[in-house]
Amino acid sequence: xxxxxxxxxxxxxxxxxxxxxxxxxxxxxxxxxxxxxxxxxxxxxxxxxxxxxxxxxxxxxxxxxxxxxxxxxxxxxxxxxxxxxxxxxxxxxxxxxxxxxxxxxxxxxxxxxxxxxxxxxxxxxxxxxxxxxxxxxxxxxxxxxxxxxxxxxxxxxxxxxxxxxxxxxxxxxxxxxxxxxxxxxxxxxxxxxxxxxxxxxxxxxxxxxxxxxxxxxxxxxxxxxxxxxxxxxxxxxxxxxxxxxxxxxxxxxxxxxxxxxxxxxxxxxxxxxxxxxxxxxxxxxxxxxxxxxxxxxxxxxxxxxxxxxxxxxxxxxxxxxxxxxxxxxxxxxxxxxxxxxxxxxxxxxxxxx
Numbered sequence: 001x002x003x004x005x006x007x008x009x010x011x012x013x014x015x016x017x018x019x020x021x022x023x024x025x026x027x028x029x030x031x032x033x034x035x036x037x038x039x040x041x042x043x044x045x046x047x048x049x050x051x052x053x054x055x056x057x058x059x060x061x062x063x064x065x066x067x068x069x070x071x072x073x074x075x076x077x078x079x080x081x082x083x084x085x086x087x088x089x090x091x092x093x094x095x096x097x098x099x100x101x102x103x104x105x106x107x108x109x110x111x112x113x114x115x116x117x118x119x120x121x122x123x124x125x126x127x128x129x130x131x132x133x134x135x136x137x138x139x140x141x142x143x144x145x146x147x148x149x150x151x152x153x154x155x156x157x158x159x160x161x162x163x164x165x166x167x168x169x170x171x172x173x174x175x176x177x178x179x180x181x182x183x184x185x186x187x188x189x190x191x192x193x194x195x196x197x198x199x200x201x202x203x204x205x206x207x208x209x210x211x212x213x214x215x216x217x218x219x220x221x222x223x224x225x226x227x228x229x230x231x232x233x234x235x236x237x238x239x240x241x242x243x244x245x246x247x248x249x250x251x252x253x254x255x256x257x258x259x260x261x262x263x264x265x266x267x268x269x270x271x272x273x274x275x276x277x278x279x280x281x282x283x284x285x286x287x288x289x290x291x292x293x294x295x296x297x298x299x300x301x302x303x304x305x306x307x308x309x310x311x312x313x314x315x316x317x318x319x320x321x322x323x324x325x326x327x328x329x330x331x332x333x334x335x336x337x338x339x340x341x342x343x344x345x346x347x348x349x350x351x352x353x
Contacts, residue, residue: 010316011304014076015288017323021069022138023280026131026174027181027273028062028334031055034182036102036127037175038201040120047194048120050346052106054189057341061334063099066134068330075319079151079309080291080302087145087153088137088162095133098126128175135174138283139167143223144295147302151309154296161295166219173212177275180205184256184272188265191344195265202260202268210253213279217242220286225298230286241285248278 003009032055042048074081085092101122109119140162146154183205186198220226230238255271291309294300302309310316 004317005313007310007313007316008305010313010320011310012289013320014072014310014316015291015304016284018069018072018076019280019284021065021072022134023277025062025066025069026134026178026280027276028065029059030131030178030181030276031185031272032059032062032182033127033131034178034180035186036123036182037179038124038182038186038198039127040117040124042194042197046346047197050190050194051186052109053345054186056106058334058337060103061337064330068327072319072323075311076316077291077302077304077310083145083147083151083153083292083302084137084141087157088140088159090159091133091137091162095130098129102126127178131174131178132171135171136162136167138174139164139170141290141292142170142220142283142287143167144293146296147292147294147300148296149300151300151302166216166223169212169215169219173209173216173279176205176209176212177272177279180209180256181269181272181276184260184265184269187260188269189343189345191346199260202256206253206256209275213249216279217282220282226286235286235288235290237285237288241281241288245278245282245285248274248281250278252276252278 035051035055039048039051042051070081073084105119105123105126107113109116109123143164143166146157146161148154180202183198183202187195187202190198229235230242252271252274255274256268257271259265259267259271289304290301291304292302294302304310311319
């Protein structure tokens, strides 16, 4: 059990746990966001209420995993958190505004306060912006952000530095995957015309997701120094992770495509889940052990093993114990909620927003 007293073990473990929390956020909240993007395009009031009923019992709990990921970065790699918070502050404020706006919009829509069309478009805008900004931020950590020799966001560079062809493409890819995930969840949870409409939309959504994910992989490989780092040991998991990611992504796309028209609705949802898992395996593999690449020079990259990037061993161990307890409680809560509200819903189902 000597590895439990090894700082590198805890640094690597927390890299994995943060990635897992981000995956859970996109996996669970992703179908809520995908549903939200579709809301204004439905014609009938009953259909709109039915798809909202699929997510109302669980959507606020699903957001929790995004907060867990952010809190974990703050508690374990505070230098990374501080730089991202200072450099990406306007983006973070934008996301927080839309996160807070979602329950307000649902309340107003359900109680018919003002124009329902306005609330629907606001909800759709929030549902698009949250995954897009999350993807852009992740893309920025891969393509490079202006961290200097003091392990800080360089003050000469603004918040727009996160925008690059790669980060924008990754943001759109995350949006497209959530779009697919939302439709497979609607197929899983509803029947009749609403489920049929979701099935009809899936080929276009799958095509968009496939194209964007291919562009992400191509651009990742073409990033400066990427191919060299994949082969010189700088990113030791890159090749293995790329292979595993391709298996998960291609398997997910195939599973959704082969099952979305059949009565095996759960398999289509499993396929979109595999798609999300593959995307995060790819991101984690091409990053590890780097938390943030610096656009000012490779020597300024923030790797988890770099001195001063992580908290000391005792802190990581203590936070690890707390995290196991907290995540176990959260997982039990999530499982119970999904079990309580399992099964098909329609517009007559009592809302639980």
